[in-house]
Amino acid sequence: MSSKKITFDDIATYTNFSKSTISRYFNKPDLLSEESQEIIRQALIDLNYHENKLARALANGQSEFVGIIIPNIYLDYYAEVLNQLLGTFEKHGYKFLVFLGDKNKEIEKEYIEELLAFNIEGLIELSHSIPSKELVEYNIPVITIEREDENINSINSDNYEGAVMATQHLINNGCDMLIHVNTIIPPNAPARKRIEGFEDTCIQNKVQFKTCIYDFGNSREETEETIKQFFDECEKLYSGINKGIFFANDHYAIKFLNLIFKKYGYLPDEYQLVGYDNSPIAQDSILKLTTVSQQISELTTEAMRELVLMMEERKKSSSPKKIPILHKKVKPKLIIRDTTKPLNNIKSLTDGSM
Amino acid sequence: MSSKKITFDDIATYTNFSKSTISRYFNKPDLLSEESQEIIRQALIDLNYHENKLARALANGQSEFVGIIIPNIYLDYYAEVLNQLLGTFEKHGYKFLVFLGDKNKEIEKEYIEELLAFNIEGLIELSHSIPSKELVEYNIPVITIEREDENINSINSDNYEGAVMATQHLINNGCDMLIHVNTIIPPNAPARKRIEGFEDTCIQNKVQFKTCIYDFGNSREETEETIKQFFDECEKLYSGINKGIFFANDHYAIKFLNLIFKKYGYLPDEYQLVGYDNSPIAQDSILKLTTVSQQISELTTEAMRELVLMMEERKKSSSPKKIPILHKKVKPKLIIRDTTKPLNNIKSLTDGSM
Numbered sequence: 125m126s127s128k129k130i131t132f133d134d135i136a137t138y139t140n141f142s143k144s145t146i147s148r149y150f151n152k153p154d155l156l157s158e159e160s161q162e163i164i165r166q167a168l169i170d171l172n173y174h175e176n177k178l179a180r181a182l183a184n185g186q187s188e189f190v191g192i193i194i195p196n197i198y199l200d201y202y203a204e205v206l207n208q209l210l211g212t213f214e215k216h217g218y219k220f221l222v223f224l225g226d227k228n229k230e231i232e233k234e235y236i237e238e239l240l241a242f243n244i245e246g247l248i249e250l251s252h253s254i255p256s257k258e259l260v261e262y263n264i265p266v267i268t269i270e271r272e273d274e275n276i277n278s279i280n281s282d283n284y285e286g287a288v289m290a291t292q293h294l295i296n297n298g299c300d301m302l303i304h305v306n307t308i309i310p311p312n313a314p315a316r317k318r319i320e321g322f323e324d325t326c327i328q329n330k331v332q333f334k335t336c337i338y339d340f341g342n343s344r345e346e347t348e349e350t351i352k353q354f355f356d357e358c359e360k361l362y363s364g365i366n367k368g369i370f371f372a373n374d375h376y377a378i379k380f381l382n383l384i385f386k387k388y389g390y391l392p393d394e395y396q397l398v399g400y401d402n403s404p405i406a407q408d409s410i411l412k413l414t415t416v417s418q419q420i421s422e423l424t425t426e427a428m429r430e431l432v433l434m435m436e437e438r439k440k441s442s443s444p445k446k447i448p449i450l451h452k453k454v455k456p457k458l459i460i461r462d463t464t465k466p467l468n469n470i471k472s473l474t475d476g477s478m
Numbered sequence: 479m480s481s482k483k484i485t486f487d488d489i490a491t492y493t494n495f496s497k498s499t500i501s502r503y504f505n506k507p508d509l510l511s512e513e514s515q516e517i518i519r520q521a522l523i524d525l526n527y528h529e530n531k532l533a534r535a536l537a538n539g540q541s542e543f544v545g546i547i548i549p550n551i552y553l554d555y556y557a558e559v560l561n562q563l564l565g566t567f568e569k570h571g572y573k574f575l576v577f578l579g580d581k582n583k584e585i586e587k588e589y590i591e592e593l594l595a596f597n598i599e600g601l602i603e604l605s606h607s608i609p610s611k612e613l614v615e616y617n618i619p620v621i622t623i624e625r626e627d628e629n630i631n632s633i634n635s636d637n638y639e640g641a642v643m644a645t646q647h648l649i650n651n652g653c654d655m656l657i658h659v660n661t662i663i664p665p666n667a668p669a670r671k672r673i674e675g676f677e678d679t680c681i682q683n684k685v686q687f688k689t690c691i692y693d694f695g696n697s698r699e700e701t702e703e704t705i706k707q708f709f710d711e712c713e714k715l716y717s718g719i720n721k722g723i724f725f726a727n728d729h730y731a732i733k734f735l736n737l738i739f740k741k742y743g744y745l746p747d748e749y750q751l752v753g754y755d756n757s758p759i760a761q762d763s764i765l766k767l768t769t770v771s772q773q774i775s776e777l778t779t780e781a782m783r784e785l786v787l788m789m790e791e792r793k794k795s796s797s798p799k800k801i802p803i804l805h806k807k808v809k810p811k812l813i814i815r816d817t818t819k820p821l822n823n824i825k826s827l828t829d830g831s832m
Contacts, residue, residue, distance in 0.1 A: 174591065174594045174595055175591075175595045176536075176597070177595035177596050178532060178535055178536050178541065178595075178596055178597050179536055181532055182530075182532050182533055187532065196561060197557050197558075197560055197561045197564075198557065198558060198561050203551050203552065204551075206551055206560075207550060207551045207552050207578070210551075210576055210578045211578055213577065213578075219575055219577075219592065219596070220576055221574065221575060222564055222576050223564065223567065223573075224561070224564045224565055224567075237528065237529075238531075238573065240528045241528055241529045241530060241531040241532070242532055242573070243532050344761060375762065378762055379762070382763075382764050385739070385764055386764070389743030389744075404552075405758075405759060405762055407698060408729065408732055408733070408736075408759055408763075409736075409762075409763075409764075410736050410739055410740065410764045
């Protein structure tokens with residue numbers, strides 16, 4: 125088979141139609157008879173013709189490309205977000221040009237320039253480097269997921285609500301002291317709301333609480349060392365107290381659970397643990413972890429739905445009417461598994477009222 | 479800022495150069511004086527000009543796109559492969575159009591048609607649906623990773639060697655009985671070599687062995703149920719025997735380890751476990767798992783290196799000279815952690831001779 129590109133001329137010669145008839149077939153096929161269409165259809169197969177969408181994109185400005193900039197895909201959360209976004213091809217037909225943006229702002233801007241050079245119709249930004257006020261200036265449809273979004277449309281998990289669910293569950297289960305373990309979060313990042321949700325719920329319920337913010341470092345070893353320190357502190361300072369610990373992610377919770385299990389061989393009643401994210405690890409651990417699901421499938425469905433609306437609006441007009449900035453929140457879901465349980469029946473009944 | 483596309487005419491008007499001078503700047507800049515280049519460079523910034531690579535791709539046939547078809551990215555292995563492939567942008571400059579191909583052959587062929595319509599320069603295929611003899615017919619540079627590759631260039635982990643390393647390690651550690659646990663693998667898939675590597679090593683070392691192939695089903699629950707059955711069998715049939723168990727992946731190994739730990743509170747000497755893949759879970763588990771790393775970074779570096787060579791060859795000539803099919807193997811690496819240990823000192827010394 126030859127790799128020579130088949131042109132309209134070639135198809136015209138092969139079918140004995142004029143070149144303009146061939147052009148019409150691609151642009152306004154209804155103007156041709158069924159019979160002519162069938163002859164051309166067969167010719168395309170015979171000649172092994174591939175439609176040149178690049179040429180079409182150039183002609184009408186509709187590349188069908190959406191750019192995605194994502195910090196990485198070794199974290200379960202990002203892998204699942206990308207997995208779900210790519211899966212929307214079947215529904216919307218947009219193809220995805222994917223860049224890893226876990227770098228600095230200048231490099232990320234180069235990626236956006238690169239994406240613009242290929243006429244992307246829209247951009248999904250998950251990376252944190254470029255402030256939203258600069259993203260706006262690119263003047264293309266953009267939607268962000270779980271990052272600073274002051275000046276731009278975004279879809280985020282309702283982090284406040286997720287923290288409230290986790291905290292209320294621990295309180296309902298009869299924990300006497302609540303602890304929240306989190307890392308240093310960039311200012312304005314939506315995930316900060318988890319701290320607020322935790323603290324507000326504790327205050328409203330008049331429960332003793334502690335918020336522990338650690339620098340977990342940049343390696344698995346540093347993270348493990350930090351969790352070990354926190355575990356030793358819990359054992360020393362809060363022995364005999366029913367502790368409800370709400371971790372900022374499942375990985376911290378699992379590392380803590382492993383330390384408990386190695387020491388006791390089981391999870392003592394005085395510990396109740398809740399993670400965040402519903403990562404695969406939450407079900408592969410020694411005990412299945414109670415956790416908060418961010419409902420990634422809903423999050424990505426909504427993100428694409430909004431982006432498609434913006435892109436379609438843009439196709440109608442290159443200076444679409446100003447509409448208010450959209451900050452949509454997706455309700456998370458508490459998933460109760462084996463690391464939490466009611467310490468007495470009376471209190472547990474209140475779970476039903478949530 | 480206006481979203482109107484800036485043309486060569488606009489740049490010519492702005493700089494008072496002719497349109498052909500502007501064109502020369504983009505195609506043969508060396509023909510212009512340094513001073514002229516600088517004037518045009520500044521004009522591009524002032525006008526907020528974005529290079530139209532789509533137009534360039536159409537003109538010279540070099541889209542800079544590489545297509546990737548990957549079964550999914552919720553499995554750690556695929557997520558890491560994609561992570562590493564996307565990371566090669568910095569080195570090679572190729573951009574990636576990514577499709578999830580965990581579907582049927584017809585749908586996957588549509589994806590390839592879609593990729594061809596956008597003039598991809600090459601394709602990386604990880605999905606299993608399309609036989610290699612059909613991939614060849616697309617007549618573009620293709621490289622496959624860990625799938626049937628009879629008629630096409632491929633980069634695979636040396637699955638046989640990985641199994642030999644794992645098995646020999648268990649034998650050297652003094653295990654009296656070797657067991658390999660695997661799932662039903664498609665014919666011709668490179669991963670089948672792990673079974674051969676295991677059995678050959680046992681036979682050569684005259685060690686008692688058993689190969690257990692299970693249908694692990696399609697859900698986490700079915701997988702867990704199957705591992706539970708296997709665990710009960712081990713406890714019943716091989717009690718008191720030093721068992722070395724080599725699992726086809728880390729997830730099976732971890733689920734088995736969890737069952738042991740829940741029963742005993744520790745890992746008894748009579749169990750030694752080796753996984754495969756060096757997934758993140760291998761380090762997040764209750765004990766860190768001994769496992770075989772497929773060296774994904776090397777695998778993807780090699781895959782891109784070979785694909786780039788093929789794509790460059792293609793740029794020189796549309797009917798490049800026939801070269802023999804390349805099947806490159808990357809040597810895996812045994813990573814010894816906490817689920818294996820020498821049962822006596824004499825035997826363990828032989829590990830050094832591997």
